[in-house]
Amino acid sequence: MKPLSVIVLSVCDIFAWFMIVFGVYVINNGHNTPGGGFQGGAIVATFLSFILVARGGKRFVSWVRKGIYTFLEFVGLVAFFIFGCLGFPNSFFFNSVAIPYGAKPLSEWIPHCGTISLMNVAVGFEVVGALSLVIVHMYGSIRMIDTGAGMGGERGHDRFDR
Amino acid sequence: MKKMIFIVGAIVLGGLLCGMFEAIHPFGVPEQTEMDEYFLLHALSDRSAQNVVTSMVFDFRGFDTLGEAAVLFTALSSISALFRDGGKHE
Numbered sequence: 001m002k003p004l005s006v007i008v009l010s011v012c013d014i015f016a017w018f019m020i021v022f023g024v025y026v027i028n029n030g031h032n033t034p035g036g037g038f039q040g041g042a043i044v045a046t047f048l049s050f051i052l053v054a055r056g057g058k059r060f061v062s063w064v065r066k067g068i069y070t071f072l073e074f075v076g077l078v079a080f081f082i083f084g085c086l087g088f089p090n091s092f093f094f095n096s097v098a099i100p101y102g103a104k105p106l107s108e109w110i111p112h113c114g115t116i117s118l119m120n121v122a123v124g125f126e127v128v129g130a131l132s133l134v135i136v137h138m139y140g141s142i143r144m145i146d147t148g149a150g151m152g153g154e155r156g157h158d159r160f161d162r
Numbered sequence: 163m164k165k166m167i168f169i170v171g172a173i174v175l176g177g178l179l180c181g182m183f184e185a186i187h188p189f190g191v192p193e194q195t196e197m198d199e200y201f202l203l204h205a206l207s208d209r210s211a212q213n214v215v216t217s218m219v220f221d222f223r224g225f226d227t228l229g230e231a232a233v234l235f236t237a238l239s240s241i242s243a244l245f246r247d248g249g250k251h252e
Binding site: 036073081112113123 | 228
């Protein structure tokens, strides 16, 4: 994929970062406004598509670190499970940390809605990691076909048989 | 003979489908509304989440969401296995 024109690059430079801010906002306010972890995570993941389309494949490949996204995905899933298990005193995956509406909060650091917002953030992490990795892997596969690196045999799980 | 069996089977299946649509519950007229009302009334007062959908997804049906997250994880693992680089290139 080749980089696009200067106009597209300029717009992308401004808009792509805005997508991250907007996605984080949607994830953070998922318990109060429409949206949530899945939706916000998908918005954040569009950042990589912006970079890929506007900046081109070379910049994309040199810029992306797969480890970060793998880490995000793993941490998201584990954190979601742990926050869900906080509801054990009441029942499994039922939020017992929530403070009833109108009651005095324990601390301004503890969210009013208990674990819901934390689980939102955890799911947001996972979706950001997963969707970004999907883009990275699929582009990597296209690139291999373009350069002929992976042609002439099947790749993947059976590569050791050859 | 095969054609006859196929036609009879199709007619029986069509009849069953028609019967199913006859017996289906009318849209917008729920029989028991206690549970719906409970969720709508208690989403804000108990769970303190203004977004009822979020309180459903992450609280009342949190286990379901864990399954969704696991599905996403599995799908990504499959994609990684399918699209990964094939090791050494000559």
